[in-house]
Amino acid sequence: MYDRIKGFRDFYPEEMQSRRQVMDTVEAIAKQYGFREIGTPALESAEMYADKSGEEILEELYAFEDKGGRSVALTPELTPTVARMAVAKQQELSKPIKWVSTRPFWRYEEPQQGRFREFYQTNVDIFGSSDPSADAEILAVAADALTSLGLTQDDFDFRVSHRDILGGLLESFEGDIETGAAIRAVDKRAKVDHDEYAELLGDAGLSESQIAEFDDLLDTPEDDLDELVAFAGTERVESAVENLQAVLAATADFGVREYCTLSLTTARGLDYYTGVVFECFDSTGEVSRAVFGGGRYDDLIEGFGGQPTPAVGFAPGYATLSLLCQRAGVWPEEELTTDYYVLQVGDTREVAADIARELRERGHIVESDVAGRSFGAQLDYADSINAETVVIVGEQDLEDDNVTLKDMESGDQVHAAVDSFPGDHERPTFDDFAK
């Protein structure tokens, strides 16, 4: 017996079926918006991550030297890869570039709730548009994906913020302030107690009165965003506020405004975000962390050696998304489904195989005996795979040119002429042959 590697998971058929359904739903929505699926490598140059996030990041990666002496890493996220891909073909790709991808990622971290060393994400990104419609479309895809999973406004909430508003406000304060540290402090506001939060802001260079003032500003309601402009008096804050308002207005046109709440205290930890950022939260707060997040990262492509290219995207991870769905009671049943089990009694394989083939041609899930089992054992098995209908192909029935249809839920049975089964029926059941 070998053990599973820590932080990695096996998915058996029942659970996998539910996961597949959820991932397909999310991807289908993105594809309806014209996001095109891409395929990407599991390994990238370790340097790509070190350059973007610093050498320390390698500690949290599966990074190693391959047999050719290259320093490589299992991809911990998709953004650098898609940035690389966009840069490589920036001339020939028509803009905006809209890509979607679902696949595993790996990080060498301590597993905990909603976090594993191997995890699956769907990345949805738009490159080449700085228009607020692009930001809003990302929010719309995210909202549509969640609602098509059966989630409602009562289940989740997109907390929308803007990096430039935070940065711009901080910039307008007197003194030597570390913007990055201050933004990270804001990101922690809901998580730590107030004193600790104030201390973090203090460390970032804000005075006590500035901390109070800044904190007040973060609570500015949506209708009073102009007050922020007046406070800062800078063009940066003014255009950031305008941009945020334009994005929110666009989400209204796209029919997803109701899922978005202004929340200036939402910052996202990442340094590379530049404009609108948002995080999806479980409305009840039972999922203790953000379910997923996204935002605008206009400078990243240029940082990867490309021409300046605006970008916005989001990336739901299925570990937290499944927690949200389960909490809301919309996680798909983890139960196998089978349309037909074709049961053989005696030497009836040929007829049974014919019937099974015809049913499969109609698109159904059909199983038959491949283990030489007895009648009872076959019925047992049919029950265990939740077969809806069992087609009994037995020597006795065949003498009268019949097969028997058994509805597994009720146990009712009816004869059907073997010549007319499945015949013209697309999905024949007990009811179609019962008088």
Place this chain on the structure above:
RNA sequence: UCCGGGCUGGGGUAAUGGUAUCCUUUGGGCUUGUGGUGCCCAAGACGCGGGUUCGAUUCCCGCGCCUGGACCCA
């Protein structure tokens, strides 16, 4: 990397310083023709290593894994 809780057949449990209970599960059978209720047979466990002891699943130590949290969340 750090902190807390945990670890007995595949799953859930019981007891115990002298190798383990019950339920469930899995496979087979109860005239190769009736499952989801029965019966019979079979399979299957003390996470790993060390220590104490005549003897450790039990007590002690270390490690591993699971779980929750911190850090981090790119």
